[in-house]
Amino acid sequence: MSLAPRVVLVHRRTEYEELIAHHGTRGQAEFFLARRGRSLAEAEQRHHLARGALAEVSAAVPLDWRQTRVERSDLDRFLFGPEDLVVVVGQDGLVANTAKYLAGQPVIGVDAEPGRNAGVLVRHRPTQAGPLLRAAVAPGVERRLELRTMVEAVADDTQRLLALNEIYLGQPGHQTARYRLAAPGGETESQASSGVLVGTGTGATGWCRSAWLQRSSRLELPSPTAPGLSWFVREAWPSPVTGTSRVEGLLGAEQQLSLTVESERLVAFGDGIEADALQLTWGQTVQVGPAAQRLHLLV
Structure with missing residues (x-):
């Protein structure tokens, strides 16, 4: 009996998460940005968009499939399997960061912030994740793959x-x-x-x-x-x-x-x-x- 497909969700830390990690608290991060004429609210809003997109894609994975997540900084230590389906949730550049660790696995690029990214490699919206995942394991998927x-x-x-x-x-x-x-x-x-x-x-x-x-x-x-x-x-x-x-x-x-x-x-x-x-x-x-x-x- 063959194993159910494994979906690997690739993401990266948001600017908001990096600010909190660097400054320790939300208040300290807000103070730091305020001194430079910026508001933490923008970074926080983008953080919620990115995390919402990741959660929506995760929820679209069929219940009988396997799934796991990997953050960009851990890609060089992550072992991709030959039967994995890779879903990159983020920017075009995150697809490029991921590509060199793969060996022919299908990649679905999901734009976490539509309108902010060029969308050359992350062409899809989180709402499309379910149909795309099913298409990735359907017969004839090779015809839908763009080999770059x-x-x-x-x-x-x-x-x-x-x-x-x-x-x-x-x-x-x-x-x-x-x-x-x-x-x-x-x-x-x-x-x-x-x-x-x-x-x-x-x-x-x-x-x-x-x-x-x-x-x-x-x-x-x-x-x-x-x-x-x-x-x-x-x-x-x-x-x-x-x-x-x-x-x-x-x-x-x-x-x-x-x-x-x-x-x-x-x-x-x-x-x-x-x-x-x-x-x-x-x-x-x-x-x-x-x-x-x-x-x-x-x-």
Whole structure:
């Protein structure tokens, strides 16, 4: 007899909860915000919206199914099962934070604060949770899954990093990074820059788009489900030993960008989470390209 589906509800602490945890009491948090021209009432209202959305989704899980919850800070210690249904209740960014810990499980994105989020990845309302959960286990669910490309960085010492939006490679303090860059179809070039971004079609609306707009690039950024990536060198600096001839490009499904470190320390982190980074030192090489793993987003 097969086990009933397990629904994993992913959420994050609200600003209100973080304020209370930091200041100890509601009164102290209110006093702190008041001195900065803010009211605790706004954070408290948003807290109730988020917690109400989580409770509504939880109540929609069929009674004979299993369910559990995991907070964002515990994702790296949580063991997802192959048969799990993952429901992310929160912001678009929380879906990106969750994606790298999954291995093909269907993901339902629920917007906890409609109108405040872009709703690119959290497209659904809490009231839709019941029908969506049943659809996720119905025959033919594959036709309703949007497979979004992810980006992967693998270092020569087997360190590995996954991201849904983009991976940044550079100095931890975003100062000058020195490395040798090798892109498909071109010669290796030594560079000094503010770092390198390699992004997916999902990330083409964020950090990579900023770099793309800033330089009036003519590259056609990939779509979220396209297998390719785009890459951009930030503020490359010309000198007698460093070049600026290869500062942007596209990577196909089987192509990779290669960086060999020429600094004492560089890092690679994904989706803006600097605390979870690859640590790279002089002479190491890291390969960045499309990941085999994809986000399976129920639409």
